[in-house]
Amino acid sequence: MAAAQVSKAKPSAANTVSWRDIAPSAVVLITGPEEYLGIRAMDRIRSQVRTVAPEVEISKLNAGSYESGSLAMAVTPSLFDEAKLIEIEGLESMTDAFLADAMKYVAQPENDVVLVLRHGGGVRGKKLLDAIKSSGWPVVDCQPLKKDAEKTAFVVSEFKAGGRRIEAEAVQALVNAVGASLSELAAACNQLIADATTAVDAATVERYYGGRVEATAFKVADAAMAGNGPQALSSLRHALATGVDPVPLVAALAAKLRTLAKVAGAQGSSAQIAKQLGIQPWLVEQAQRDVRRWTPEGLIRSIQVTAEADAQVKGLSRDPVYAVEHAVTVIATSARGR
Structure with a gap:
């Protein structure tokens, strides 16, 4: 042959x-x-x-x-x-x-x-x-795809191979929603490629996968990081009431804060910083916009309270729900610090 x-x-x-x-x-x-x-x-x-x-x-x-x-x-x-x-x-x-x-x-x-x-x-x-x-x-x-940049590149390649377009924000939303498992991420790509007739946007991903635990966690984190305390707490309480474990909620907060801290301390253009940190350029630009609302003291305090909440939801507290609510409140308040 x-x-x-x-x-x-x-x-x-x-x-x-x-x-x-x-x-x-x-x-x-x-x-x-x-x-x-x-x-x-x-x-x-x-x-x-x-x-x-x-x-x-x-x-x-x-x-x-x-x-x-x-x-x-x-x-x-x-x-x-x-x-x-x-x-x-x-x-x-x-x-x-x-x-x-x-x-x-x-x-x-x-x-x-x-x-x-x-x-x-x-x-x-x-x-x-x-x-x-x-x-x-x-x-x-065949090594695991651990970084968000690797997972987003995987999604982009899947859509390119499938002959479909997907917007940058939709890529990140999809990774947030189902990125914990590569096989699930691939299956989600295949479903969207098969169903889509136009470019896939973030709203489409939300309709399909917005109810997933990971997606819910990032909704809470996004609202808190934007300084919208009422929306963040409302989303958090709804998530907890529907059985979402506090651990991934705190993990999403920590991930957002890590990105913000890395970008805040980086020098260069968004493309240079993205290459240096291994994340998408549009995420760098988003973090650069977000960091303007923060004081250094507010960012440090938010990182500290999130680390404390992480320990508490993993067994050091009898009331993990309070720990998460406290972290969300501190982050939302700190994000309005400027």
Whole structure:
């Protein structure tokens, strides 16, 4: 098959490839703990192989329960000489038998076979991973997306791939609402892409996901940071009455204050500050507008009271609701300090 033919031409060093760009090769290594990205990478390879060879024979093995000789059996040419795709998961718990067989195979892979290896992380099998990397086979590193900038870039890329536009504020609203889980964030992108007929704006995201815990938390935080105490407390009490835990509410307050403090102490244009801090330029511009309402003393006091509330909602207080209300009140009052 075409994919296997080009796969023999190996680069001289490890070829790290994005999960969005990975193509079939004689050997492909997918590493890292982010399960969703690993699934997307494997799905992409499988889809491309099937496009080139619709009758491809697909075999699935688990390295954690592997028995000697299984790989050799899987790659043995079939009666009709069909292309083969071998997917092996669980390399992080591989057996010694698998390590021995895989080391031998990757040194001289078969024609018309695409071997995809999934390693979830850890040191088990490092010898095999190093051999694959040093041989120059493509490697996809699936690390968790922890920063907001990484999640917003993911959303923008999903919409670009889906042929839909999404406004910057809608991107952030979507990350706030469902960004805790990458698989949920991707599912939300897919739903909005499928349903939208025009550019997706923040109001659309609000209609779909405004009731999520994360979205509710940021509504409270946004109102408090804007100095609107009555609205912040009203949103907070509604959230608590509907069963929202105080912990994510305090986390949203802390996140907003951290961004404000970082931007307040940064120098340069919004684009330079955004690059330096790893956040979106429009968020920097918003924080720059917001910080004008604050005194340094008010910002410090708000950070302190939020840290106290964080400890109290995590077990140091018998009345966590009061702790959150007090933090919201202090922040809203401080935001009107100028």
